Amino acid sequence: MVDIATRVYNHKWKIDPIVRSLIDTDFYKLLMCQSVFRNKPDTQVTFSLINRSTHIPLAKLIDEGELREQLDHIRSLSLSRGESTWLRGNTFYGKRQMFRPDFMEWFEGMRLPPYHLERKGDQYELTFEGKWHEVMLWEIPALAVLMELRSRAALDPMGKFELQVLYARAMTRVWEKIEALREVDNLSIADFGTRRRHSYLWQDWCVQAMHEGLGNAFTGTSNCRIAMMRELEAIGTNAHELPMVYAALADDDAELARAPYDVLSDWHDEHEGNLRIILPDTYGTKGFLDHAPDWLAGWTGIRVDSGDPATAAQTAIDWWRARGEDPTTKRVIFSDGLDVDKIKELHAQFAGKAKVSFGWGTLLTNDFRGLVPKDALAPFSLVCKAVSANGRPTVKLSDNPNKAMGPADEIARYKRVFGVGEQTAQQVIV
Amino acid sequence: MVDIATRVYNHKWKIDPIVRSLIDTDFYKLLMCQSVFRNKPDTQVTFSLINRSTHIPLAKLIDEGELREQLDHIRSLSLSRGESTWLRGNTFYGKRQMFRPDFMEWFEGMRLPPYHLERKGDQYELTFEGKWHEVMLWEIPALAVLMELRSRAALDPMGKFELQVLYARAMTRVWEKIEALREVDNLSIADFGTRRRHSYLWQDWCVQAMHEGLGNAFTGTSNCRIAMMRELEAIGTNAHELPMVYAALADDDAELARAPYDVLSDWHDEHEGNLRIILPDTYGTKGFLDHAPDWLAGWTGIRVDSGDPATAAQTAIDWWRARGEDPTTKRVIFSDGLDVDKIKELHAQFAGKAKVSFGWGTLLTNDFRGLVPKDALAPFSLVCKAVSANGRPTVKLSDNPNKAMGPADEIARYKRVFGVGEQTAQQVIV
Numbered sequence: 001m002v003d004i005a006t007r008v009y010n011h012k013w014k015i016d017p018i019v020r021s022l023i024d025t026d027f028y029k030l031l032m033c034q035s036v037f038r039n040k041p042d043t044q045v046t047f048s049l050i051n052r053s054t055h056i057p058l059a060k061l062i063d064e065g066e067l068r069e070q071l072d073h074i075r076s077l078s079l080s081r082g083e084s085t086w087l088r089g090n091t092f093y094g095k096r097q098m099f100r101p102d103f104m105e106w107f108e109g110m111r112l113p114p115y116h117l118e119r120k121g122d123q124y125e126l127t128f129e130g131k132w133h134e135v136m137l138w139e140i141p142a143l144a145v146l147m148e149l150r151s152r153a154a155l156d157p158m159g160k161f162e163l164q165v166l167y168a169r170a171m172t173r174v175w176e177k178i179e180a181l182r183e184v185d186n187l188s189i190a191d192f193g194t195r196r197r198h199s200y201l202w203q204d205w206c207v208q209a210m211h212e213g214l215g216n217a218f219t220g221t222s223n224c225r226i227a228m229m230r231e232l233e234a235i236g237t238n239a240h241e242l243p244m245v246y247a248a249l250a251d252d253d254a255e256l257a258r259a260p261y262d263v264l265s266d267w268h269d270e271h272e273g274n275l276r277i278i279l280p281d282t283y284g285t286k287g288f289l290d291h292a293p294d295w296l297a298g299w300t301g302i303r304v305d306s307g308d309p310a311t312a313a314q315t316a317i318d319w320w321r322a323r324g325e326d327p328t329t330k331r332v333i334f335s336d337g338l339d340v341d342k343i344k345e346l347h348a349q350f351a352g353k354a355k356v357s358f359g360w361g362t363l364l365t366n367d368f369r370g371l372v373p374k375d376a377l378a379p380f381s382l383v384c385k386a387v388s389a390n391g392r393p394t395v396k397l398s399d400n401p402n403k404a405m406g407p408a409d410e411i412a413r414y415k416r417v418f419g420v421g422e423q424t425a426q427q428v429i430v
Numbered sequence: 431m432v433d434i435a436t437r438v439y440n441h442k443w444k445i446d447p448i449v450r451s452l453i454d455t456d457f458y459k460l461l462m463c464q465s466v467f468r469n470k471p472d473t474q475v476t477f478s479l480i481n482r483s484t485h486i487p488l489a490k491l492i493d494e495g496e497l498r499e500q501l502d503h504i505r506s507l508s509l510s511r512g513e514s515t516w517l518r519g520n521t522f523y524g525k526r527q528m529f530r531p532d533f534m535e536w537f538e539g540m541r542l543p544p545y546h547l548e549r550k551g552d553q554y555e556l557t558f559e560g561k562w563h564e565v566m567l568w569e570i571p572a573l574a575v576l577m578e579l580r581s582r583a584a585l586d587p588m589g590k591f592e593l594q595v596l597y598a599r600a601m602t603r604v605w606e607k608i609e610a611l612r613e614v615d616n617l618s619i620a621d622f623g624t625r626r627r628h629s630y631l632w633q634d635w636c637v638q639a640m641h642e643g644l645g646n647a648f649t650g651t652s653n654c655r656i657a658m659m660r661e662l663e664a665i666g667t668n669a670h671e672l673p674m675v676y677a678a679l680a681d682d683d684a685e686l687a688r689a690p691y692d693v694l695s696d697w698h699d700e701h702e703g704n705l706r707i708i709l710p711d712t713y714g715t716k717g718f719l720d721h722a723p724d725w726l727a728g729w730t731g732i733r734v735d736s737g738d739p740a741t742a743a744q745t746a747i748d749w750w751r752a753r754g755e756d757p758t759t760k761r762v763i764f765s766d767g768l769d770v771d772k773i774k775e776l777h778a779q780f781a782g783k784a785k786v787s788f789g790w791g792t793l794l795t796n797d798f799r800g801l802v803p804k805d806a807l808a809p810f811s812l813v814c815k816a817v818s819a820n821g822r823p824t825v826k827l828s829d830n831p832n833k834a835m836g837p838a839d840e841i842a843r844y845k846r847v848f849g850v851g852e853q854t855a856q857q858v859i860v
């Protein structure tokens with residue numbers, strides 16, 4: 001029986017929106033947004049799309065009109081009543097009223113600021129300018145839109161059954177990964193795959209499959225909308241943009257050296273327990289930990305997001321031990337370039353030495369490698385970053401020189417201030 | 431948006447019917463039915479279910495009540511107006527009005543006769559008695575019901591995503607077969623998989639996938655209902671039951687020896703062209719061809735359904751040549767135990783020597799091998815055959831002693847009459 005109303009509604013549909021809600025975003029974005037709203041409400045920033053995979057000609061693959069339609073649609077979104085109720089009433093990391101009333105009131109009235117889009121050769125220049133706590137909310141939806149429009153371009157020529165078999169193959173692949181992960185004792189893994197997902201519906205499928213297949217070993221998803229709809233935990237803490245903007249705002253080298261700790265000091269005041277997770281690699285993990293104040297050693301854990309993950313985890317374990325902490329009570333969250341083999345390897349290596357968790361991103365929610373001709377659905381490295389704050393350029397070094405960004409002279413200054421020496425280059429897959 | 435009416439309708443649904451139409455059956459059944467209706471209208475037969483795979487305890491797997499519900503539902507079916515229109519108005523093998531008005535009038539009023547069901551240990555005894563042209567129409571739906579109830583039993587404990595991934599895997603497998611078959615030049619292949627299909631919906635999916643994936647190389651389906659719904663060719667000619675019943679009706683050895691040719695003589699009067707396909711193996715291919723009247727050599731082709739297919743095809747080619755016919759103008763249809771490798775091998779061997787076609791059955795519409803624990807969906811050998819006619823037992827020898835059936839003394843008599851010597855046993859997979 002055809003549902004006539006649905007069919008007619010579908011007919012009238014101008015676009016099939018890729019981002020259908022303001023909370024179709026990563027949970028940590030909202031936590032950071034609240035922190036920025038409180039601590040740095042007047043900071044002006046520019047965020048910019050950066051396609052690290054320059055061989056993917058996004059402007060040839062994606063129609064500019066379609067891209068504008070999707071971005072305009074996102075600007076029309078506002079927090080729905082149910083979403084607001086969920087943010088206000090839900091427990092996050094066991095805590096109620098994680099989001100304060102003044103923040104929620106502001107968020108309920110918020111619309112995303114304008115975007116600037118220009119084609120430059122085969123790439124798009126896409127930037128967002130304005131107040132930090134508003135502009136920052138563009139990052140995840142902008143990435144999701146570009147990822148999904150590129151997916152749609154690759155799927156466009158395919159037949160009905162060819163498409164069904166494509167998804168059958170992708171589902172089988174995800175399920176085989178889940179079956180392999182089932183064998184890992186005491187696994188703790190979450191979905192971190194919003195930003196580079198194949199599509200919203202596909203991420204939603206992957207999350208539900210993880211939930212059915214892994215049970216309690218699946219701890220939740222970073223995607224607030226999916227967490228709400230599927231009654232799962234929303235997962236995440238903080239990201240590089242906090243130290244990057246704090247650092248850009250520093251007036252001299254001394255303030256710069258202190259900036260990453262200022263970020264965590266503000267965070268310390270706002271959060272406790274599982275939300276006190278150190279992200280140490282923005283300007284080099286080693287130097288960050290060496291110069292960290294003692295109170296930071298009391299935090300719950302660390303997130304490893306660049307460089308060789310085993311080296312970084314061992315560095316953290318040694319650091320805790322040196323500061324008189326018991327590493328087996330600490331959490332190490334791996335979140336960079338993970339797939340099943342890497343997860344199993346890191347788990348085998350560090351289970352028992354620390355509490356190990358995984359934030360699994362692109363290769364959970366966008367592993368269509370080898371499934372279409374010319375590998376046109378292979379994941380690629382697209383980011384959307386704060387490139388300046390109050391007119392000053394931002395800098396990221398990370399533990400992988402291939403992930404560094406910022407003007408060359410500023411990179412050199414940051415390396416000097418943070419005492420970063422030789423780094424080992426790692427291939428950036430996604 | 432939920433379609434409320436559909437949901438409520440689903441609620442009220444007592445059973446999810448496995449056979450939803452009297453023409454959810456093989457096309458050749460209807461051709462044979464018309465022939466029997468005209469030539470042997472007073473013959474009384476008994477058909478019986480035979481599970482050759484005795485290690486599959488059907489009565490333990492399938493609830494008797496559910497089985498009765500499904501069989502009762504089939505007895506409630508009658509030809510719908512649209513189905514009647516399709517049978518009357520469609521072209522089959524290029525011919526209009528394949529089904530004569532008197533046959534159609536009878537068929538429009540027909541209901542299937544009663545069944546007799548009894549549990550015997552771990553198996554069911556399921557028999558059908560009555561007029562041949564009525565009872566014969568039970569064969570395909572009875573097999574489809576038992577196959578699908580057994581599938582449902584295996585699927586019952588599975589979770590939602592586990593189920594989805596099961597079908598994803600099965601779809602991927604079918605598609606990979608289709609992709610492999612795409613490489614075969616001048617392929618001609620049809621779906622013959624109704625009787626041992628996984629389910630109706632699955633057969634329907636496989637047929638559509640074959641259609642999209644193979645284009646004109648896919649010549650159609652034996653399933654009338656699917657042919658009608660998907661606007662494809664209905665494919666099929668005749669089966670062993672004709673010579674088996676004709677042979678059982680023979681009053682002496684001379685009549686018995688003539689019976690298989692009497693069948694084809696009746697067929698010759700009724701059909702031409704692509705419907706004149708010899709099925710020679712009921713009592714041994716070699717002897718059948720050696721003793722065949724010359725007019726049979728003028729027929730369009732042969733169907734190879736038991737024994738070593740290459741040997742049988744070569745026997746036919748040699749026979750045509752000996753009778754002064756050009757084998758390259760003749761069609762050889764392979765229909766026994768086919769899968770991709772066998773299809774490619776036989777095609778490579780006989781393309782150029784004859785017109786080669788394939789009737790692909792169980793391993794198209796029911797290949798779930800290895801996809802569930804204990805291989806509980808592996809295909810098995812279930813048949814529903816005429817076991818007696820006018821009180822006399824039927825006999826089938828075929829080119830594979832493992833497929834022989836009938837009382838031992840009658841088998842011996844038939845072997846003598848038809849001059850069947852040593853036969854090579856072949857494993858019966860499906």
